[in-house]
Structures are given as structure tokens and as C-alpha cells.
Amino acid sequence: MKLSKKAVTYILDIAFILFAGIMVFRIFFHNKELGDIIEDIKRADVTWVIIGLITIVAFVCCESWIFHYMLRIYKIKVSPLRCIRYSFIGFFFSCITPSASGGQPMQIAYMKRDGIKIGYSTLITWIVTICYKSSLVILGTIFLIFKRDYCEAALGDWRWLLILGYALNVGLLALMIFVLFKPLYARKLGIQIVNLLAAIRLVKKPEKYIMKVSRITKNYAIGAEYVKKHVKVIFNVMLISLLQRVLLSSITYIVYRAFGLSGEGFITIIAIQTVIGIMVEMMPLPGAAGISETCFVVLFESIFGSETMLNSAMLLSRGISFYALIIIGGLVTLISHIFAKHYPIAEEDFDVKKPDPKPVEITKADK
Numbered sequence: 001m002k003l004s005k006k007a008v009t010y011i012l013d014i015a016f017i018l019f020a021g022i023m024v025f026r027i028f029f030h031n032k033e034l035g036d037i038i039e040d041i042k043r044a045d046v047t048w049v050i051i052g053l054i055t056i057v058a059f060v061c062c063e064s065w066i067f068h069y070m071l072r073i074y075k076i077k078v079s080p081l082r083c084i085r086y087s088f089i090g091f092f093f094s095c096i097t098p099s100a101s102g103g104q105p106m107q108i109a110y111m112k113r114d115g116i117k118i119g120y121s122t123l124i125t126w127i128v129t130i131c132y133k134s135s136l137v138i139l140g141t142i143f144l145i146f147k148r149d150y151c152e153a154a155l156g157d158w159r160w161l162l163i164l165g166y167a168l169n170v171g172l173l174a175l176m177i178f179v180l181f182k183p184l185y186a187r188k189l190g191i192q193i194v195n196l197l198a199a200i201r202l203v204k205k206p207e208k209y210i211m212k213v214s215r216i217t218k219n220y221a222i223g224a225e226y227v228k229k230h231v232k233v234i235f236n237v238m239l240i241s242l243l244q245r246v247l248l249s250s251i252t253y254i255v256y257r258a259f260g261l262s263g264e265g266f267i268t269i270i271a272i273q274t275v276i277g278i279m280v281e282m283m284p285l286p287g288a289a290g291i292s293e294t295c296f297v298v299l300f301e302s303i304f305g306s307e308t309m310l311n312s313a314m315l316l317s318r319g320i321s322f323y324a325l326i327i328i329g330g331l332v333t334l335i336s337h338i339f340a341k342h343y344p345i346a347e348e349d350f351d352v353k354k355p356d357p358k359p360v361e362i363t364k365a366d367k
Contacts, residue, residue, distance in 0.1 A: 041312050048258035052320040055247050055254060062244040063087040066237050070124045076116060085336055086110060092329025095322060110336055133173045135241040140278045143271035150268060151275055154299040161279045168282035181224045183217035249273035251321040255313050264303050272299050293318060
């Protein structure tokens with residue numbers, strides 16, 4: 001059976017993650033007592049490890065909570081379990097693609113399999129991404145202000161990577177907001193890019209792509225109008241996104257407690273982990289493999305004490321927040337691929353109608 005280009009790309013990305021993991025292992029554990037590291041991990045409190053696994057699942061479920069909330073606003077009835085499935089699929093593909101670029105397209109594809117129009121899913125995932133990125137920048141800025149001395153001391157000569165990470169995150173966020181709130185300018189720019197690509201023969205049938213650009217920007221115009229009129233909905237989504245970020249960053253604190261350590265506060269540890277998020281999330285590497293581990297070792301050196309304990313903590317933290325997410329997300333994706341229905345894509349699937357003027361509020365059952 002011949003593999004598609006996308007399948008080959010995903011296989012190569014997974015292979016890169018495995019290769020990076022092996023190289024990180026060789027670099028950080030060269031000439032070190034591997035047995036001591038394994039014993040450290042074995043001594044980790046199982047209760048805290050279980051709390052860590054529950055926390056990473058809760059992190060994913062926060063996004064599904066947003067999906068359910070936003071879909072209900074558009075009067076689209078989808079069960080919370082299906083929304084959880086979309087989230088796990090999204091995080092799985094985000095973990096195995098450079099700069100987490102594969103998550104959104106795959107979520108949109110699987111929503112389409114459940115009969116949700118592409119126009120709605122594209123707009124919703126766009127808003128979710130804007131809020132998720134914004135929450136990282138907001139929390140990072142807050143922590144850098146109130147924990148400035150500690151963060152600067154931990155960063156040392158790695159300040160340049162933080163500055164680069166800030167520039168990339170803020171730049172992407174500005175571009176996404178521009179497309180959402182200035183769709184006509186974005187449409188004009190998009191058409192110019194398509195024509196340019198057609199002129200140098202990188203794109204065939206430019207009319208097809210121009211129609212797609214026009215349709216997408218039309219949907220974003222409707223979305224921008226909705227955002228302006230319903231700030232409360234976006235505020236709710238932002239609050240959930242901030243909670244998501246705190247849950248993800250708290251994995252390191254949970255690992256810290258799992259090894260029976262104390263002395264450093266919860267805020268200090270999640271502040272440093274948030275700074276690491278800013279540094280690595282936009283790196284063009286699948287799952288930011290390699291760079292994430294390096295930043296962890298550099299910034300948490302003074303917190304975990306001995307080098308052996310530090311490396312053990314890095315392995316356990318990365319195992320819970322990344323590799324466990326890949327395993328669970330991969331299983332969910334496989335099951336979804338086997339059992340999901342397939343709906344043919346029609347032109348009207350890309351269109352979005354104006355949502356109900358009275359958005360549906362989140363109920364206690366949803367929480």
C-alpha cells in the first residue's frame with residue numbers, strides 16, 4: 001500500500017522525536033550512573049505521578065470544554081466526549097509536527113467526519129489558538145515581572161532564546177489577530193500571495209485558491225463581528241486557556257513533589273516552566289524535542305539540586321507532559337480513524353452563518 005505524503009511526513013516527524021529523545025539521553029546521561037537515575041525515578045511517589053497524569057488529561061480536557069462551549073453557541077450539538085476526542089487528536093498531531101502546526105488541520109478534519117462544517121470548525125479553532133497563545137504571553141509577562149530576579153538568574157546566557165521566543169509568539173499572535181479583525185486586508189494580501197505563487201509556477205489553478213482565501217476571510221469577518229459583540233464569550237475562553245497553561249506548567253511542580261522535595265513554591269516553578277514554554281513552543285521542531293529538555297536542565301538546575309536528580313526530574317516531567325500525551329492521543333486518534341463516519345466535503349461546508357445573538361452559557365454539567 002502506497003503511503004500518502006502526509007503519512008510519510010508524520011512518520012518522519014515521529015522518527016525525529018525518537019531520534020531526538022535518544023540523542024538527549026546520550027548527551028545528558030553520558031558517563032553518568034544510569035542506575036542511579038532509574039532508582040530516583042522508581043523512588044518517585046506514585047501518588048504524585050498519578051496526579052501528574054490526571055493533570056495532563058485535565059489540561060487536554062480544558063480545550064474540549066472550550067470546543068463544547070463554542071459549538072453550542074453555534075447551535076451545534078456535540079457530546080463532551082467527542083470534544084475530548086478532538087482535543088486529544090489535536091494535541092497528538094501538534095506534538096509530532098514542527099511548531100505544533102498539524103493539530104488544527106487534523107481537528108478540523110475529524111470534526112468534518114462528525115458532520116461539523118469546516119467553516120465553523122476553522123473559526124472556532126482559530127479563536128482557541130489565539131486565546132491559547134495569548135495566555136502564554138500574558139502569564140509569561142506576569143511571571144517575568146513578579147519573578148524577574150529569579151527568572152533572570154535561571155536564564156543566564158539563555159536570555160537570547162527567551163527574546164526570540166517572545167518575538168515569534170507575539171508575531172504569530174499579531175498575525176492571527178490581524179487576519180481575524182482585518183479580513184479584507186488579509187484577503188487582499190492572500191490573493192496577492194496566490195498570484196505571486198502562480199506567476200513563479202508554484203501554484204496551478206490560482207482561481208481555486210483565491211476562492212478559498214475569499215471564503216475563509218468572509219468567515220473570519222463574521223467571527224470578528226461576533227467577537228466584538230460578545231466579549232464575555234471570549235473572556236470565558238481566555239480564562240479556560242489560562243487555566244490550561246497553569247495545569248501544563250504545574251507538571252514540573254508535581255514532579256518536584258513526587259521526589260519528596262520542598263523549599264521552592266508552586267508559583268516559582270510554574271513561572272520558570274512558563275518561561276520555557278515561551279522559549280521553545282515556536283521552535284520548528286516536532287514537539288520541540290531536544291530544546292525542551294535542554295532548557296529544563298539549564299533553568300531548573302538550582303531547584304532540583306544534584307545533577308542526577310535534575311536529569312531524573314527532566315525525564316519524568318517530559319514523560320508525563322509530552323510522551324504520555326503522545327501515547328494517549330495516538331490511541332484516541334487510531335480509534336477515531338477506525339470508527340469515525342466519513343462525510344463528503346461540499347462547498348457550503350466552508351460557510352459560516354452568524355451565531356445566535358444570545359450565546360448559550362456553560363452549565364454545571366459541562367464543568
